[in-house]
Amino acid sequence: MSGYLRIRNLSVALRDSGARLLRSVSLEVAAGEVRGLVGESGAGKSMIGKAVLGILPRSVEVVEGEIWLGDVDLLRLPPAERRKRVGANAALIPQDPLTALNPSRRIGGQVTDRLVDILGWKRAKAEARALELLAEVHIPDPARVMRSYPHELSGGMRQRILIASAFAAEPRLIIADEPTTALDVTVQKQILRLIAAMQARHGTTLLFVTHDLGVVSKVCQSLSVLYAGLMVEDTTVADFFRAPAHPYSAALLAATPKYTDPWASLMPVSEAVIDAVRAEVDAAETEWRDAR
Amino acid sequence: MLLLRTILARLATTAVTLFGVAVIVFVVIRVVPGNPIAMMLPPNATAADIDRLRALYGFDKSIPQQFLIWGWGVLHGDFGTSISLRQPVLGLVLGRLPATLELSVMALVMAVLLGGVAALTGTRKRGTRVEAGIDVANGVAMSVPDFLWGLLLIILFGVLVPVFQISGRVTPDLKLPFTTQFYLVESVLRLRFDLTADLLSHMFMPALALALPLAAIIGQLLKQSLKETMHLDYVTLTRTKGYGENHVILREALPNAILPTLTLIGVQFTFLIGGTVIVERLFSYEGLGNMAIDAVINRDLPLIQGIVIVFALLFTAVNLVVDMTYAALNPRLRHA
Ligand SMILES: Nc1ncnc2c1ncn2[C@@H]1O[C@H](COP(=O)(O)OP(=O)(O)OP(=O)(O)O)[C@@H](O)[C@H]1O
Ligand SMILES: [Mg+2]
Numbered sequence: 265m266s267g268y269l270r271i272r273n274l275s276v277a278l279r280d281s282g283a284r285l286l287r288s289v290s291l292e293v294a295a296g297e298v299r300g301l302v303g304e305s306g307a308g309k310s311m312i313g314k315a316v317l318g319i320l321p322r323s324v325e326v327v328e329g330e331i332w333l334g335d336v337d338l339l340r341l342p343p344a345e346r347r348k349r350v351g352a353n354a355a356l357i358p359q360d361p362l363t364a365l366n367p368s369r370r371i372g373g374q375v376t377d378r379l380v381d382i383l384g385w386k387r388a389k390a391e392a393r394a395l396e397l398l399a400e401v402h403i404p405d406p407a408r409v410m411r412s413y414p415h416e417l418s419g420g421m422r423q424r425i426l427i428a429s430a431f432a433a434e435p436r437l438i439i440a441d442e443p444t445t446a447l448d449v450t451v452q453k454q455i456l457r458l459i460a461a462m463q464a465r466h467g468t469t470l471l472f473v474t475h476d477l478g479v480v481s482k483v484c485q486s487l488s489v490l491y492a493g494l495m496v497e498d499t500t501v502a503d504f505f506r507a508p509a510h511p512y513s514a515a516l517l518a519a520t521p522k523y524t525d526p527w528a529s530l531m532p533v534s535e536a537v538i539d540a541v542r543a544e545v546d547a548a549e550t551e552w553r554d555a556r
Numbered sequence: 557m558l559l560l561r562t563i564l565a566r567l568a569t570t571a572v573t574l575f576g577v578a579v580i581v582f583v584v585i586r587v588v589p590g591n592p593i594a595m596m597l598p599p600n601a602t603a604a605d606i607d608r609l610r611a612l613y614g615f616d617k618s619i620p621q622q623f624l625i626w627g628w629g630v631l632h633g634d635f636g637t638s639i640s641l642r643q644p645v646l647g648l649v650l651g652r653l654p655a656t657l658e659l660s661v662m663a664l665v666m667a668v669l670l671g672g673v674a675a676l677t678g679t680r681k682r683g684t685r686v687e688a689g690i691d692v693a694n695g696v697a698m699s700v701p702d703f704l705w706g707l708l709l710i711i712l713f714g715v716l717v718p719v720f721q722i723s724g725r726v727t728p729d730l731k732l733p734f735t736t737q738f739y740l741v742e743s744v745l746r747l748r749f750d751l752t753a754d755l756l757s758h759m760f761m762p763a764l765a766l767a768l769p770l771a772a773i774i775g776q777l778l779k780q781s782l783k784e785t786m787h788l789d790y791v792t793l794t795r796t797k798g799y800g801e802n803h804v805i806l807r808e809a810l811p812n813a814i815l816p817t818l819t820l821i822g823v824q825f826t827f828l829i830g831g832t833v834i835v836e837r838l839f840s841y842e843g844l845g846n847m848a849i850d851a852v853i854n855r856d857l858p859l860i861q862g863i864v865i866v867f868a869l870l871f872t873a874v875n876l877v878v879d880m881t882y883a884a885l886n887p888r889l890r891h892a
Contacts, residue, residue: 317796322683344800351798363789368811368886382798426793 267292268469269316269437274329275552276311276320276493285311285324287493287548293486295436298463298470300480300501302516303490309473312490313439316471318343318350333437351382355430357440357459361422361447365414372410375429383433397428401458420451424458431462438463441473456483477520481505489513492545512541562879570872577868578630578861582623585857592639592855613639613858626861635865636858640850645862649844653866654737655725656836656843660829662740662759663766667828668821670767671774678775679782679805690775697772702831706765706838713761721758723840730754762839766831770824777820781813815886822878826871 269292276286286308293299301309314320316331318338331338333353338346358364365374372394379390391410398406401424414422423443430438440459444452460483463470472484480487480501487504489497489512497510508514515533593609610616614625629636635645678690700708714722726732726739730751734742740759743751785791786809794808833845840846844863851859 319792319795347795347798347800350796354796356793356796358789358793360789364793366790366794366808366812377794378797381803 266294267297268295268334269293269471270330270332271312271316272330272332274312274315274331275327276308276315276324277327279323279325284327284549284552285493286315287545288328288552289490289493289495291488291495291498293437293469293471295469296467297486298460298472298484300484300487301471301473301490302475302477302480302487304475306492307490308493309475309490310441311493313356313441313471313473316350316437316439317354317356318346348382351378352433353435354437354439355433355435357423357427357430357438357443359442359445361419361426364426365422367414369413370410371412371414371417371425375410375425375432378429378433393432394428397432398425400431401425401428401462403428419447420455423447423451423455427455427459427462431466431468434466435468437469437471439471439473442475444479445474459483477517489516491541494541494545494548496541496544510541511537559880559883562883563876566872566876566879570869570876573872574865574868578627578865579623581861581864582626583619585855585860586619586622590855592857595855596639613637626858630865635862638851638856638859640854640856640859645858648847648859649862649866651737652842652844652847655739655841656829656832656845657870658738658740659759659763659836659841659843660766660825660832662763663770663828664821664825666763666767667770667774670771671778674771674775675778675782676805676810678779679786679809680801682783682786687779690779694772694776697768698776700769702765702769702828703834703838705768706762706835709761709765710838720760721754722761723758725755725758725842726751727754727758758839758841762832762835762841765835765838766828770821770828773824774817774821778813778817781816782809785809785813811885815882818878818882818885822875825874825878829867829870829874 271289271291273288273290274286275284275288277284289308289312291299291301291312301312303309311320311324315326316333316338320326326339329339333349336349338349341349365371372391375394375397376385376387376390379385379393380387385393394410395406398409403409403421403424409417409421409425417425427443443459444455447455456479459470459472462468463483472480474480484501486500487497488495489510491512497504497508497513499509503509504513505517508517512533515537519533593606593613593615596609597605607616614622617625626636633646635649637643638645638648641648674690674694678687681687710722713720721727732739732751733746733748736742740752740755743749743755782805786805788809791804791808794804799808832843833848835841836843836845837849844866848860848863850856851863
C-alpha cells in the first residue's frame with residue numbers, strides 16, 4: 265500500500281532536554297482516505313500534524329524519521345522548497361476558529377492569499393474560486409463575507425471559512441486538528457458533516473485529529489492511537505470497534521459511553537492498563553537510547 | 557460620524573485641560589520669587605519707575621484680575637507682550653514653534669525607524685545572540701536620558717569625529733530664501749538641497765539625542781508584542797500556506813502587534829517634546845524650548861505663559877492624532 269502521506273519512524277524531541285515527544289511514530293494515510301488520530305491530551309497528536317506542516321514550535325526538533333508527501337520526503341527539502349510544497353499540497357483546518365483568522369485582515373484576502381502568492385493565480389480567478397468555495401460551505405452572501413473582518417462573524421461561520429480556505433487550493437492532504445472542539449455543541453455536528461462532505465466531494469486525503477471515538481466512527485475509515493508519543497494501534501475503524509488489538513485502545517473504547525454501558529464513561533482507564541502501556545513506552549525509550 | 561464625535565469630545569476636554577494648565581502656570585509663576593520688572597530696570601531706578609512699569613504690564617492688579625485680562629486677550633489672539641524681548645508673545649512663539657516641530661518630528665521619525673528595525677531584527681533573529689545584543693542596546697539606550705545622549709554625541713560627533721554641526725539650527729552666514737520658519741520643509745520644497753544638508757547636519761545630533769531613549773522603548777515593546785503575536789494561531793496558519801518568515805512577520809504579525817506600540821508612541825512623543833527644552837539649549841538650537849529657558853531666566857511671565865499654552869496644545873494634538881491612527885488601523889474600532 266502506498267499512502268499519500270507516509271510518516272516513518274518520526275521522532276520529535278525537546279531541544280534543550282532531548283526528551284522525546286514523538287517516539288519513532290509511523291503512520292500512513294492512503295490517498296483519499298480519512299484516518300483518525302486519537303489519544304489523550306498531550307499524547308502528541310497535534311505534534312504530528314505540526315511536523316508534517318512544518319510548524320513545529322522552536323523549542324522542539326525532528327531528531328529522526330521521514331515524512332513523505334507524495335513522492336518527496338519533506339524533511340530532505342530545503343526550507344523554502346518545503347514550505348512551497350506543503351502550501352501547495354497540504355492544508356490545515358485548525359482547532360479554534362476564533363483565533364485562526366487575522367483580526368486586521370478582511371476574509372477575502374485570507375482565503376485567496378495562498379492561491380495568489382504561493383500558487384501564482386490571477387487575483388480575479390482566486391476571488392472567483394473563493395466565492396465558489398464560500399458558497400460550497402454554505403456561507404450566505406459570500407461577496408459580503410469576503411469584505412468582512414473576522415470579528416463580524418460567528419465562530420461557526422469562521423470555521424466554515426477556514427474549511428473553505430483549506431480546500432481552496434485543492435490540496436491532496438488536509439490535516440484537521442480537533443476542528444470542532446472549540447465550537448458550540450449544536451454547531452459541532454454541522455461542521456463535522458460539512459468536513460466529511462467536502463472530503464468526499466474533493467477526494468482529499470484527510471488526517472483527522474480528535475479524542476472523540478464517536479467522531480471517528482462517523483467520519484474515519486482507519487485509525488491510529490497514540491499514547492505518550494508512542495503509536496500503540498494502527499487499524500481500520502471496523503476492526504477497532506469490533507476488537508481493538510491493544511489493551512489501551514480497548515480501555516479507551518470502554519471509556520466511550522455509546523459503545524458499551526453508559527456508566528463506563530465514569531470509569532477512568534484502569535491503572536493496570538496504564539502501567540502496561542507505560543512499560544511499553546519505557547521499553548521503546550530504552551531501545552531507542554541503546555540504538556544511539 | 558464616530559470620527560466627528562471623537563474630535564468634538566476631544567476638543568471639549570482640550571479646552572478644559574488648557575484652562576487648567578493656564579490657571580496653574582499663571583498662578584505658579586507669580587508666586588515663585590523673582591521680580592521681572594526689577595530685572596528690566598537699571599539698578600538706580602526709583603520706586604516710582606518700578607511702579608510705573610508694573611502698572612504698564614498690569615502686575616499691580618490682583619492675580620485673578622490679571623488672569624481675566626490675560627485670558628480675555630488670549631481669546632482674542634493677544635497673548636500679551638514679552639517683557640524681555642518687547643515684542644508680542646504670539647509672534648515670538650509662532651516664530652520659534654516650527655523649529656521645535658521640525659526637530660521633534662525628525663526625532664520621532666528616527667526613533668520609529670531605529671526602534672522598528674531593532675524590533676523586526678530582534679523578532680527575525682529571536683532566541684539568538686543577535687536578539688540578546690539588541691536587548692542590551694535597548695537597555696542602554698533607554699537608561700541614558702536624552703540630554704546625556706546629547707553630551708555624548710557632542711563628544712563623539714562634535715569633538716572626536718567632527719562630522720556634524722554642534723550648535724544652532726543653520727550656519728549663520730548662509731542667505732536663507734525662506735518665507736516660513738519651517739526651514740527644513742521649505743528647503744526641500746524649493747529643491748535647495750545644499751540648505752537641507754546644512755539644516756540636517758545641525759539637526760542630526762539633537763534629534764538623535766531625543767530619539768534614542770524613545771527608539772529603545774519602541775524597540776522593546778514592539779519586539780515583545782511581535783513575539784507574542786508570532787505564536788498566535790493565525791500566524792501559524794499562514795505559515796502552513798507556504799509563506800516565509802519575513803512575510804509572516806511583516807504582513808501577519810506587525811499590523812496587529814503595532815497597536816500597543818502606537819499608544820505608547822503617543823505618550824512618549826509628548827515626553828520627547830518636553831525633552832526639547834534642555835536638548836535645544838544644549839545645542840543652542842533656536843527653538844521654542846530654548847526660548848522657554850530664556851523666558852524663565854528673565855522671569856518673562858507673558859512669554860512663559862504663551863509657551864506653556866502652545867506646548868499644552870501640541871500635546872493634545874499629538875494625542876488626538878494617535879487616537880485617530882489607532883482607530884484607523886484597528887478594524888474592530890472602525891466598525892464599532
Ligand atoms: N511549544 C511546545 N514546547 C514544548 N513542548 C510542547 C510544546 N507544545 C506541546 N508540547 C508538548 O508536546 C506534547 C504533545 O503535545 P500535543 O499538543 O501534540 O498534544 P495533543 O495530543 O495534541 O493534545 P491535545 O489533545 O491537548 O491537543 C505534550 O506533552 C506537550 O506538553
Ligand atoms: Mg492538540
